[in-house]
Amino acid sequence: MADPATKHSPLATLTVPDRLTGGTADVSLTERPFLGKLVLRGGDGIHDAVRPVLGLDLPAPLRSAASGRLQVLWQGPDSWLIVGERETVGYTEEALRVAASGLHAAVTDVSSGTTVLRLAGPAARDVLLKGCGIDLEPPAFGTGSCTPTRVAAFAVTLVQIDDAPTYDLYIARSLARTFAEWLIDACGE
Amino acid sequence: MLLIPCPHCGERPENEFSYGGDGTVERPTDPAAVSDADWHAYVYRRANPKGPHVEYWYHQFGCRSWFKVRRDTHTHEILPLEDETS
Numbered sequence: 312m313a314d315p316a317t318k319h320s321p322l323a324t325l326t327v328p329d330r331l332t333g334g335t336a337d338v339s340l341t342e343r344p345f346l347g348k349l350v351l352r353g354g355d356g357i358h359d360a361v362r363p364v365l366g367l368d369l370p371a372p373l374r375s376a377a378s379g380r381l382q383v384l385w386q387g388p389d390s391w392l393i394v395g396e397r398e399t400v401g402y403t404e405e406a407l408r409v410a411a412s413g414l415h416a417a418v419t420d421v422s423s424g425t426t427v428l429r430l431a432g433p434a435a436r437d438v439l440l441k442g443c444g445i446d447l448e449p450p451a452f453g454t455g456s457c458t459p460t461r462v463a464a465f466a467v468t469l470v471q472i473d474d475a476p477t478y479d480l481y482i483a484r485s486l487a488r489t490f491a492e493w494l495i496d497a498c499g500e
Numbered sequence: 501m502l503l504i505p506c507p508h509c510g511e512r513p514e515n516e517f518s519y520g521g522d523g524t525v526e527r528p529t530d531p532a533a534v535s536d537a538d539w540h541a542y543v544y545r546r547a548n549p550k551g552p553h554v555e556y557w558y559h560q561f562g563c564r565s566w567f568k569v570r571r572d573t574h575t576h577e578i579l580p581l582e583d584e585t586s
Contacts, residue, residue: 372508372563387563388508444501444513458509461516461561 320344321426321487331498337434338498340491343427343479347400349393350386351407353416357389360414364406365393375457375470384457384470384481392468392481397422425468426487428494431477439478441497443469465490502576508563520556522546523568550574554581 322342331340351361351369358369365383369391370376375384380399384392393403400422407418430438436447442463446452457470467490468481482490502514528534528542553573559565570579 373510388565390563444515459562459564460512466561 318345321484322491325491338432338438340494341429343429347395347397347422349400349404350419350421351391351393352389353411353414354389356414357416360410361407364410373458375455386459425481425483428480431475435476435478438497463493504557506559507567508565516561518558518560520558523554523556552579
């Protein structure tokens, strides 16, 4: 049995084919495990309150924002996902609570609820389009764009990281394995 | 597939949404004062128009917002919402 004190990625036992990890293929698939994640929800006043803590403005709808240590993803009206290393996210959580006290707001650690799959390379967009119905071509969706959407049967938060293009896909832990296998299959041609 | 205009995310494919039914039904403000027949009508009875229909949609696979759409049930055309308080 697995040691309960050891962290386990939901994809720890997944074998990604060499052709998707070699760096030379048209597309690569890697996991970014164990990131810290916070859901920030808040209405009026939340932007001004958290700006000094995050060191950046909360992104507008369908956008993401990043400082050196944190990435902030728009998830819906009044909802953002804040992503970074666990330790950074840990003290950010406390600071956000203090900054948002007195406001109608909530800060929730959801680090272990999702994992992140990174899909990169010239063919990455075509792979996603096998299961995603939204327009992923710039300018409709480009670097910095971010949206919760549907890929195949899965609810994912999709972020474009750069023009390679590189995408981060946030997927619920319980569905990560199935989703990763779907992606591997979709990368097959 | 329908393209449904989410007020936050723009036009998205239908399979990101759940249908929420008639968007014009209003819950009685004082349930205790409502007759059984009227309560039954509020819970169960719905018009089934062929033509424009104001309905709720939920952006389940997106921003998780509820909103109203006016849709022609015959042609599936999405129509502008009339100026109503929503």
